[in-house]
Amino acid sequence: MEKIKRNERMAAMMQILTTSPNRIFTLSHFCEMFDAAKSTVSEDVSLLEKTVERFGLGRLETVTGAAGGVRYRPSGGAGQRDFIEGICRKLSDPERILPGGFLYYSDILSDPELICGMAGLIAGSSYSLLPDFVLTMETKGIPVATMTARALGKPLVIARHAIKVYEGSAVNIPYVSASGGIETMSLPRRAVERGKKALIVDDFMRGGGTVNGMKALMREFEVDVVGVSVVLAVEEVDRRLVENVRPLMLLGLLQDGEPPRVRPADWIR
Amino acid sequence: MEKIKRNERMAAMMQILTTSPNRIFTLSHFCEMFDAAKSTVSEDVSLLEKTVERFGLGRLETVTGAAGGVRYRPSGGAGQRDFIEGICRKLSDPERILPGGFLYYSDILSDPELICGMAGLIAGSSYSLLPDFVLTMETKGIPVATMTARALGKPLVIARHAIKVYEGSAVNIPYVSASGGIETMSLPRRAVERGKKALIVDDFMRGGGTVNGMKALMREFEVDVVGVSVVLAVEEVDRRLVENVRPLMLLGLLQDGEPPRVRPADWIR
Numbered sequence: 314m315e316k317i318k319r320n321e322r323m324a325a326m327m328q329i330l331t332t333s334p335n336r337i338f339t340l341s342h343f344c345e346m347f348d349a350a351k352s353t354v355s356e357d358v359s360l361l362e363k364t365v366e367r368f369g370l371g372r373l374e375t376v377t378g379a380a381g382g383v384r385y386r387p388s389g390g391a392g393q394r395d396f397i398e399g400i401c402r403k404l405s406d407p408e409r410i411l412p413g414g415f416l417y418y419s420d421i422l423s424d425p426e427l428i429c430g431m432a433g434l435i436a437g438s439s440y441s442l443l444p445d446f447v448l449t450m451e452t453k454g455i456p457v458a459t460m461t462a463r464a465l466g467k468p469l470v471i472a473r474h475a476i477k478v479y480e481g482s483a484v485n486i487p488y489v490s491a492s493g494g495i496e497t498m499s500l501p502r503r504a505v506e507r508g509k510k511a512l513i514v515d516d517f518m519r520g521g522g523t524v525n526g527m528k529a530l531m532r533e534f535e536v537d538v539v540g541v542s543v544v545l546a547v548e549e550v551d552r553r554l555v556e557n558v559r560p561l562m563l564l565g566l567l568q569d570g571e572p573p574r575v576r577p578a579d580w581i582r
Numbered sequence: 583m584e585k586i587k588r589n590e591r592m593a594a595m596m597q598i599l600t601t602s603p604n605r606i607f608t609l610s611h612f613c614e615m616f617d618a619a620k621s622t623v624s625e626d627v628s629l630l631e632k633t634v635e636r637f638g639l640g641r642l643e644t645v646t647g648a649a650g651g652v653r654y655r656p657s658g659g660a661g662q663r664d665f666i667e668g669i670c671r672k673l674s675d676p677e678r679i680l681p682g683g684f685l686y687y688s689d690i691l692s693d694p695e696l697i698c699g700m701a702g703l704i705a706g707s708s709y710s711l712l713p714d715f716v717l718t719m720e721t722k723g724i725p726v727a728t729m730t731a732r733a734l735g736k737p738l739v740i741a742r743h744a745i746k747v748y749e750g751s752a753v754n755i756p757y758v759s760a761s762g763g764i765e766t767m768s769l770p771r772r773a774v775e776r777g778k779k780a781l782i783v784d785d786f787m788r789g790g791g792t793v794n795g796m797k798a799l800m801r802e803f804e805v806d807v808v809g810v811s812v813v814l815a816v817e818e819v820d821r822r823l824v825e826n827v828r829p830l831m832l833l834g835l836l837q838d839g840e841p842p843r844v845r846p847a848d849w850i851r
Contacts, residue, residue, distance in 0.1 A: 319589050320588050320593075320633075321592075321629070321632075321636070324592040324593055324629075324630055325596075325634075325636075327593040328637075328640075332639075332698070360589060360593075364590045364594055365594075367590070367594075368597075370597045370598070371597075419773065420772070423739060423773075425732040428728070446692075452720045452721060455724040455728070456728040456740075459724070462694050463694040463697075466695075468692040468693050470692060471722075480686070501686075503689070
């Protein structure tokens, strides 16, 4: 085999690390792959770290210890506030106000680059919480939750409205939906293991009924909820209803004849 | 600014291309970013092409013409049949058979690496169809459809069971569900533009009712369905019901006391 050059090794490593965010790859893995000495790969990694930082491409981290190695996290680029402000501008279009005073934002949740960017921000603020899985409630939050799960390198669990016979035994709980009615949230017994840690991700929060439902559901499974992230939250929401929620954007009360007011949450810098 | 070395340029380009699959980046984009001559960046790109091929990391393609540049596609690695065979083995566990003769496979759709791998395969077989968006029907297919949309660099559109008032006007069509009942499929008017091309992605196909429903829905929007991909299809399905469907895996009839029989579709090599 032709000898592998540093630039080839670095490009290949970058591709592999980017493709499996938050997964720790041992240096030995790369040594074997490239038939290279540990000192060589170690030098490659420190060059990669600098490159990723220099161009604002996320973060490359070296993890020491027995399970040590290197991992990539797609979070915390310099432009993250600009990115969210861009989405806020899109959402502030008066054409988006629907009959009944609702805001149309499904298209924002359908664009892969926007979803990935938002998921990167959510994951970036959640790595330290060490979630074992991401939980969402069907339907609109699923794409962002999927990308968040990917950025965290953890499984995605989806709660649903109804038990499906083909899921086996399930836990059902009642919850108060955004419209004020009582609905049911359901999760198969097999989907979650007792004692794990959940990060809740959802697309929209008004009164917090769905989020509180997911929290109650997790209590049934004896799972600890370590964080709650939502894409868009109503600004005037009563904060006591749901604690420690991190929205990406805040929506002001929609008023007749005025464009929607959407702004980034304060924690996004 | 310190001069940027080839290995830094190559690693950064690889990261950027991998992060936005199927998006064409002009060479000028990278020339500006790295303050480098076109001939230099062009040489970087051909080295990257070889690296990606050498390590089976997908495909890097140079696109000529006015809208030309370079793009990354995460498809067609050498190990794709092995990858699907691995999933088939997991699904062949007798513990997965649920009361009523259903197969539990939600966990397969919750693991980000598996979803990305399956989406890469679906995208790989669909690039030539030039879809403008990916269409799925809630709920379980959404994660794979999301990742497929990402691999194609195209938006994701989700059809739902019920009209939600906060989506504005919608088109509803009745369809025959897997259980044989008549259900409703709904899509907001704003979600899709007339004259576009759709790739349908779903998790499971038995009789093809849901897929046929999505096709009928697209006719209402005057959208052309250019392809249909499903993760798992029942082997004995009557092929005349749905044409040109590409499943990743085929499921044999579940029989009492026997483990599930799941195998990769023939087109996967």
